[in-house]
Amino acid sequence: MAAAGSLPSPQLLEEYSQFFRLLSEPARLQLLCQLRQGPRDVASLIAATGFSQSHISRQLGQLQRAGLVCCDREGVRTIWRAEGELVDDLCALVQTRLRQRLQSQLAQLQSL
Amino acid sequence: MAAAGSLPSPQLLEEYSQFFRLLSEPARLQLLCQLRQGPRDVASLIAATGFSQSHISRQLGQLQRAGLVCCDREGVRTIWRAEGELVDDLCALVQTRLRQRLQSQLAQLQSL
DNA sequence: CGCCTTTATGCGGCTATCGTCATAAGCATG
DNA sequence: CATGCTTATGACGATAGCCGCATAAAGGCG
Numbered sequence: 001m002a003a004a005g006s007l008p009s010p011q012l013l014e015e016y017s018q019f020f021r022l023l024s025e026p027a028r029l030q031l032l033c034q035l036r037q038g039p040r041d042v043a044s045l046i047a048a049t050g051f052s053q054s055h056i057s058r059q060l061g062q063l064q065r066a067g068l069v070c071c072d073r074e075g076v077r078t079i080w081r082a083e084g085e086l087v088d089d090l091c092a093l094v095q096t097r098l099r100q101r102l103q104s105q106l107a108q109l110q111s112l
Numbered sequence: 113m114a115a116a117g118s119l120p121s122p123q124l125l126e127e128y129s130q131f132f133r134l135l136s137e138p139a140r141l142q143l144l145c146q147l148r149q150g151p152r153d154v155a156s157l158i159a160a161t162g163f164s165q166s167h168i169s170r171q172l173g174q175l176q177r178a179g180l181v182c183c184d185r186e187g188v189r190t191i192w193r194a195e196g197e198l199v200d201d202l203c204a205l206v207q208t209r210l211r212q213r214l215q216s217q218l219a220q221l222q223s224l
Numbered sequence: 225c226g227c228c229t230t231t232a233t234g235c236g237g238c239t240a241t242c243g244t245c246a247t248a249a250g251c252a253t254g
Numbered sequence: 255c256a257t258g259c260t261t262a263t264g265a266c267g268a269t270a271g272c273c274g275c276a277t278a279a280a281g282g283c284g
Contacts, residue, residue, distance in 0.1 A: 020135035042230075058232085139242080165262095
C-alpha cells in the first residue's frame with residue numbers, strides 16, 4: 001500500500017520538473033556522457049557532438065547552474081567536468097526500468 | 113576517478129531523454145503525485161488539478177505507455193493508479209541534491 | 225597596442241509540446 | 255432504441271525551447 005504522504009507544493013513540483021527537463025534533451029545528455037568519461041574542453045565537445053559552439057556553451061551553462069557540471073579555467077580555455085554521481089544514479093534506475101519493460105514485451109511476443 | 117565506460121548510443125540517449133521528458137512537466141508530475149496517494153478516477157483528478165479532461169486523458173496516456181501508471185476499468189469509469197516505485201526513487205535522489213544545493217547556498221550567504 | 229583564440233550572448237527561424245474546445249466512441253440504463 | 259455519462263482523439267492557438275548565425279567580451283602573444 002502506498003504511503004499517503006502530503007502533496008508537494010506547486011513550487012517544489014516546478015523545481016523537480018525543471019531539473020528533469022535538463023535531462024530531457026539528448027544534446028545535454030550527450031554532453032553529460034562525454035564529461036562522465038573525464039574532463040573535456042569545449043573544442044573536443046564540439047568535435048564529439050557536432051553542435052555549434054554557441055549551443056554547447058548554453059547547454060553547459062544550464063547544467064552548471066544546476067550543479068551537474070563545473071569548470072576550471074585554464075587561461076582562456078575552459079575545462080569542463082561532471083560533478084557528482086546524481087545523473088549516473090538516475091540513469092541507472094531508469095535503465096533498470098527500461099530493461100524490465102523490454103523484457104516483458106519480449107516475453108509477450110514469445111508467448112504468441 | 114570516473115569510470116571510462118563506453119558512450120551510450122544515440123538511440124539509448126533518445127530513450128533516456130524521452131523518459132525524463134515525461135517528468136519534466138509539472139502537470140504530469142502533479143498527476144503522478146495524486147496517484148501516489150492512491151487510486152483515483154479521472155473526475156477527482158480534474159477536481160484536484162484544474163486541468164481539462166482532454167488534457168488529463170492525454171497525459172495519463174503518455175504515463176501509461178511508459179509504464180508509470182496503469183488503470184482498471186470499472187464499467188465506463190477508469191480508475192488510475194501509480195505503478196512501481198521508480199518515480200519515488202528518482203524524486204528522492206533529486207530531492208537530496210536540491211537540499212544539498214540550498215544548504216550550500218545558505219552557508220555561502222551566512223559566511224558573508 | 226593589434227591580432228588571434230576562446231567563450232558568452234542577442235537575435236531569429238523552426239519545431240515540438242502544452243492546454244482547450246468540440247466531437248466521436250464506448251458503455252450503462254430507462 | 256434514445257439518453258446520459260465517461261474517456262479518447264482531431265484541430266488549433268499559444269508558448270517554450272532548440273539550434274545556428276553573427277557579434278561582443280575577455281584573455282594570451284608578438
